[in-house]
Amino acid sequence: MAWTVYQYFLASVMLVTGSINTLSTKWADESEALGTVDPPAGYPNQPRLFNHPFFQACCMFVGEMMCLVAFKALVLYRRTRKIPFDIGEQKFSPFVMMPPAMCDMCATSLMYMGLTLTYPSVFQMLRGAVVIFTGLLSVAFLNRRLRSYEWFGIFLVTVGLVIVGLADVILPTTAGLEPQPITNTITGDLLIIMAQIITAAQMVIEEKFLTKYNIQPLQAVGWEGVFGFTVLSLLLVPFYYIQLSAIRVGVPHYRLEDAPDAFNQISNSTAILVATIGTILSIAFFNFAGVSVTKELSATTRMVLDSLRTVVIWIVSIIVGWEDFNPVQLVGFVVLLSGTFFYNDVIIMPLYRKYVRRQPADSEASAPLLTPGYEDPTINYNQSGSFKE
Secondary structure (H helix, E strand, C coil): CCCCHHHHHHHHHHHHHHHHHHHHHHHHHHCEECCCCCCCCCCCCCCEECCCHHHHHHHHHHHHHHHHHHHHHHHHHHHHHCCCCCCCCCCCCHHHHHHHHHHHHHHHHHHHHHHCCCCHHHHHHHHHHHHHHHHHHHHHHCCCCCCHHHHHHHHHHHHHHHHHHHHHHHCCCCCCCCCCCHHHHHHHHHHHHHHHHHHHHHHHHHHHHCCCCCCCHHHHHHHHHHHHHHHHHHHHHHHHHCECCCCCCCCHHHECCCHHHHHHHHHCCHHHHHHHHHHHHHHHHHHHHHHHHHHHCCHHHHHHHHHHHHHHHHHHHHHCCCCCCCHHHHHHHHHHHHHHHHHCCCCHHHHHHHHHCCCCCCCCCCCCCCCCCCCCCCCCCCCCCCCCC
C-alpha cells in the first residue's frame, strides 16, 4: 500500500532530525570561541574548541524532557476533543525510570566524549555494537535463547565493528579543522563502544522490570530526561573541581567539565548557540517522529530510516570537510548493517524464508530483543523497552 503524505512527512522528520542531532553536536565540537573571561595564568585567552561533552549531554536531556511536555499536550488535546486515546498505565511511580535514566546518562556522556575525539560517521556506526552486548546480556540475565541467525548477526556486527575501527588506522583521514591523532581516534572509538555496554544494560533492565507497565513511549522518554538532567546537572558541580590533565587537554584547569566556560563560549559564538539549540530540538522531534513512524508504518521502516541516517551523516561530514571518504569504512558499514538486519530478522531473513524456503510471511516470526526503537536502529520499546532517542 502506498504511503500517505503524512507518513512521508513523519519519515522525513525522523531522518532529518536524527541526522541533525549527531551533526549539530559535532558542529559544536568543531567550533571555536572565547571561553572563560579570566583564564588561569599562562593559559592563552584565545578562541578554542567547544569541548564540553557532559554539558552537551545535559542539553540532550532537556530535549528528552520536551517529550513529556508533548505527551501532556497530546493528552489534553485529545481529551478536549473527546478523541479516544490510550494513555497507558498511569498508576506507576516515575522513579521506575530512574535506573534506565542513569544508564542513559552514563552512556550518553561517554558517547559525547568519544564524539569529540572521533568522526561523526564512525560514531554513528559504532553504536551498532549495542547488538552484541544486548544479545549476550539477554542470554545471561533474561534466559533468552538466540536463534542461529541472531548469533550470525552478532558475528557480522563484530566483524563490521573491527573493520570500522581499523579504517582510520589503515587509511587515516586528513580532513577536519584539526585532524585527530590516531591515539585520540582509538580512545574515542573505545569510549563509544564502552557506552554501548551501558546501553545494553539499560535495555536489559527495562525489559526485566519495566515491560509490566504500559507506559507510553513519549512519557517514558520524558521521565528519563527529567531524571537524567537533574542528576547530571548536580554532577556538574563536582565535575568543575575534578582535574584530569591526561584527557581534558584544551580545557582551562583541565576540568572534567566546566559549565561556566561552556556558557561563555555559547554566548561568544552564534555557531555554537545554533548547534546547541539544534541538539535540544532535534532529539525531541526525533523521538516523537520515531514513535510515530513505528505506529503509522512499522518497526522495519524505522530501522531502515535509521540506517539511512548513518549514510546522511557520513555524506554531510565528507561535504563539510570533517572527514574523507574511506572505502574500508564503507565495507565495515555494509557488514555492520547486514549483521544488524540478520539479528533483527529484517529484510534478509524474511526474503530468504519467502523466496528460498517458500514459507508464509508470518512463519517462524522472531521476536529478537533488539528491533528498531527510539533513537537507535536496534531498540524496540515494546520488547527491550529502551526509552531513548
